[in-house]
Amino acid sequence: MIIFLTGCTGLLGSRIAAALAAEGHSLVCCARHAPAHASPRCRFVALDLARITDQATLMPLLEGVDVVVNAVGIFSDRSGHDFQRLHADAPILLFRAAVRAGVRRIVQISALGADEHAHSAYHLTKRAADDALRALPVSSLIVQPSLVFSPDGSSTKFFTAWATLPLVPLPGRGAQRVQPVHVDDVIELVTKGALAMENDAASSESVAAVGPEPMTMRSYLAVLARLAGAAPPVFLPVPMPLVALAARIGEKLPGAFVSADALAMLERGNTAPDDAMRRWLGRPPIALSHMPAMPRFGLEAKLAWLVPLLIGSIAAVWIWTAIVSAWLYPRAASLDLLARVGAPPATRVLLLYGAAACDLLLGALSLAWPARLGARTRLWQCQIALIVFYTLLISWRLPEFWLHPYGPLSKNLPMLAALVVLIALDKRKPA
Numbered sequence: 518m519i520i521f522l523t524g525c526t527g528l529l530g531s532r533i534a535a536a537l538a539a540e541g542h543s544l545v546c547c548a549r550h551a552p553a554h555a556s557p558r559c560r561f562v563a564l565d566l567a568r569i570t571d572q573a574t575l576m577p578l579l580e581g582v583d584v585v586v587n588a589v590g591i592f593s594d595r596s597g598h599d600f601q602r603l604h605a606d607a608p609i610l611l612f613r614a615a616v617r618a619g620v621r622r623i624v625q626i627s628a629l630g631a632d633e634h635a636h637s638a639y640h641l642t643k644r645a646a647d648d649a650l651r652a653l654p655v656s657s658l659i660v661q662p663s664l665v666f667s668p669d670g671s672s673t674k675f676f677t678a679w680a681t682l683p684l685v686p687l688p689g690r691g692a693q694r695v696q697p698v699h700v701d702d703v704i705e706l707v708t709k710g711a712l713a714m715e716n717d718a719a720s721s722e723s724v725a726a727v728g729p730e731p732m733t734m735r736s737y738l739a740v741l742a743r744l745a746g747a748a749p750p751v752f753l754p755v756p757m758p759l760v761a762l763a764a765r766i767g768e769k770l771p772g773a774f775v776s777a778d779a780l781a782m783l784e785r786g787n788t789a790p791d792d793a794m795r796r797w798l799g800r801p802p803i804a805l806s807h808m809p810a811m812p813r814f815g816l817e818a819k820l821a822w823l824v825p826l827l828i829g830s831i832a833a834v835w836i837w838t839a840i841v842s843a844w845l846y847p848r849a850a851s852l853d854l855l856a857r858v859g860a861p862p863a864t865r866v867l868l869l870y871g872a873a874a875c876d877l878l879l880g881a882l883s884l885a886w887p888a889r890l891g892a893r894t895r896l897w898q899c900q901i902a903l904i905v906f907y908t909l910l911i912s913w914r915l916p917e918f919w920l921h922p923y924g925p926l927s928k929n930l931p932m933l934a935a936l937v938v939l940i941a942l943d944k945r946k947p948a
Contacts (some may be wrong), residue, residue, distance in 0.1 A: 519581055520711060521545045521620070523566060523611065524588035525559070526552045528670045529626060529662075529703060533588055534559055536708045545578060566607035567599065572614035579618035584711050586624045587611060587646075592672070593768070593776060594638060604642035609649040616655050623657045624711045625650050629696075629725055629787055631661060636785075637778040651721045658710035660703070662726040663787050664737075666805055667700035668814045673741075675774045677814070678821035680741040685750040688760040691735030694786040696727040698794075699803035706797050725789035728802045734783065740805050745815030824942060827935055828883055831900070834932065835880030843873035858914040879903070892943040897936045904929050904936075 520537055524530035525546035534546055538556035546555065547564040555561060562578060566589055569575065579585070587608050594600045608625065615623055631643035647659050667673050679685065703726050710724070732740070735752060742750045755763075760780065767775030794802050842851065848869070855865040879900055886893045908929050911918055918926045 530588035677818035832883035
């Protein structure tokens with residue numbers, strides 16, 4: 518069987534491709550960029566659905582295809598048009614082209630909440646594609662996942678990092694209803710659905726891909742904290758007007774999962790009966806509350822907020838040092854210290870304010886490192902070199918500073934250790 522799969526590099530798409538290839542099927546795998554690892558059974562085609570404007574572009578790709586699986590989806594819309602293009606316009610063109618090409622089965626990955634009560638742009642555009650597919654003369658399955666739990670999924674990492682904070686803020690009282698589903702259950706459902714050729718060529722079924730446990734957001738965060746091996750969360754209810762303000766600010770940040778639309782969808786609730794899931798899987802869906810703790814998963818989740826905390830602390834040291842050196846500490850005392858380390862008189866003022874400017878720059882770059890320069894390893898190495906230079910120079914010229922009760926030199930040691938940790942973490946990130 519030949520299967521045409523869009524979104525093959527996404528969280529669900531990559532797993533769907535692997536599952537179908539493992540069963541011996543041939544795939545035409547489509548995405549904007551080639552996957553890092555792909556099965557030999559997967560023929561990659563570079564395809565940006567946002568740029569598809571007619572069926573003619575798709576027809577040659579669908580020749581001989583038996584099944585189409587659309588796994589394209591985004592959670593945030595920076596341009597104001599991406600939801601419409603990727604969730605509605607492009608899938609509808611794909612579905613119509615598939616019918617023209619004689620495709621026998623179409624599986625659409627939609628979203629729970631893409632129904633008659635939908636009001637967010639995310640749900641409305643998903644619903645538009647679902648409705649268009651239902652109207653076509655082709656056998657189809659519309660999979661509507663709830664929150665998908667996957668240890669390496671971006672949303673799961675976000676929620677787990679949130680759940681492992683020392684103090685966990687809750688939107689309101691955290692009573693919003695969710696029904697998380699394990700990623701393995703979604704993949705099994707899609708795989709079985711793709712291969713189930715219905716007798717009725719125009720039959721269409723919608724399945725709510727949910728787990729067996731409806732729960733509140735408060736309960737879900739507690740489950741995630743347990744899975745991460747963390748202590749039970751200490752919750753802090755946050756008034757909804759403040760949450761709404763934070764959501765409006767958050768949607769301006771790149772890669773954020775917080776937005777006004779996301780908050781509205783959360784407030785609406787995200788639950789459904791799991792009867793159809795049980796029928797398709799032939800068993801109950803995986804219950805997250807029964808899963809064992811995953812310490813490695815928990816460490817990764819905690820690093821999501823521990824690393825920014827560490828970087829922010831290092832940046833604060835550099836910036837505060839610059840402020841104290843340039844404005845707060847008596848200038849005469851600073852110049853006297855420079856004289857004691859051997860700085861020529863003519864250079865002391867320049868060295869004082871130059872060093873302050875350098876410290877300020879290092880602090881600013883720690884907070885706002887240009888992404889085009891890659892990992893911040895070189896910045897951390899530069900900071901280590903400067904701290905070592907300062908430490909050696911002062912140890913040589915002012916050795917009594919090692920005996921100072923406030924430890925002005927000994928405090929460099931934890932700074933160095935923190936920078937070494939950041940370098941090690943940078944090396945762990947995928948290229």
